[in-house]
Amino acid sequence: MNFRLPRLQNLRCSAASGRVVGPDQIDWSQIWNPGPVRVFTDEELRRAAQDGPSRTLVVSVLINIALIAWVVLQVAPAPLTAVLTGLMAGGSVSVLALARRLWSRPERRLLTRFNFALMGVGFVLGLALALAPRWADPTQERWVFGTVWLMAVSSSLGLWFLAVYRSEQVAGRLREQAERERAVEMARQLAAAQIQPHFLFNSLASLQHWVQAKDDRAAPMLDALTAFLRATLPLFNQARLRLGDEAEAARRYLQVMQLRLGERLRFSIEIDPAAAELQVPPGLLLTLVENAVEHGVQASLHGAEVLVQARQEAGGTVLTVHDTGPGLAPGAAEGVGLGNSRARLAQAYGQQAALHLLSGDAGGCTARVVLPAHASPAS
CATH class of the missing domain: 3.30.565.10 (Histidine kinase-like ATPase, C-terminal domain)
Structure with a gap:
């Protein structure tokens, strides 16, 4: 019975350091750089990540975005309605575009770029308000900052969850495909061996x-x-x-x-x-x-x-x-x-x-x- 089957190893690779992380070890890079650690090859993505998000998921996300925007606009000062609407609309479009990208390629580096972009936006907005203090009264300023902060935190958490969920989904599909391939190969080898x-x-x-x-x-x-x-x-x-x-x-x-x-x-x-x-x-x-x-x-x-x-x-x-x-x-x-x-x-x-x-x-x-x-x- 001279044939070999691939060994299954319960190991994963830290994308930040390239080192192997066992199931009983802690990947400390998740603290400062959270996200899925596995980097899929183009072939793996072709095999297991060709489907788009389900209609249920898309509709649920859109309803939640609309509901949050409606609540914010209901309690926000009337003079800021147009400004906040523009901020939330622009932010939602950008986040949904990145979410679509993460769905097709769930990688931590995309989340890292998004987080750096958020920090850049926050820095620019803070600098603009500091240089033009008369642009808005303190109440309006707090509302703008609060809305931006809410969008940043919710977007970051949502995209993190999406990337991790999609990464696990793709990895699970690849494992199932590997199991089926091993079963087929095992049956073939069994027939030849017996x-x-x-x-x-x-x-x-x-x-x-x-x-x-x-x-x-x-x-x-x-x-x-x-x-x-x-x-x-x-x-x-x-x-x-x-x-x-x-x-x-x-x-x-x-x-x-x-x-x-x-x-x-x-x-x-x-x-x-x-x-x-x-x-x-x-x-x-x-x-x-x-x-x-x-x-x-x-x-x-x-x-x-x-x-x-x-x-x-x-x-x-x-x-x-x-x-x-x-x-x-x-x-x-x-x-x-x-x-x-x-x-x-x-x-x-x-x-x-x-x-x-x-x-x-x-x-x-x-x-x-x-x-x-x-x-x-x-x-």
């Missing part, structure tokens, strides 16, 4: 030779190979499979290999009736059995025995595949086949399942899978 070309070719070559030689093993080989192919068909089109059906596919595989290897391969399968009804990711058990035959039986000059067991315990179900071969080779615990099996368990059960590879002092290797009590993979 009926490996060399396994079929070697089995068919043995069958052809025995038929030509009129060997008595030809008929049992044909029956075993046919039964194996029939037993593995459900693995290709189901998201989950009964452990009992999975064990039957493993049994058929071992029967074929036993005919080929003769006395070098001995096996037994013991599945508790209750454990047989549990749902498991298709191909999980068969993968472990294939690895046991390849690295345990075929690697041993005198062969080995493969023992498959599934039993229910207090914390769930324990599935073991043990071989009496030469033992665990150096680095085998981090092999790509084992990594793939762990990835499939994580996709199905999260952190509730575990897979361990154990090597005995006197040889032999045991693959131990712990499944949760419910053993029903999430779709």
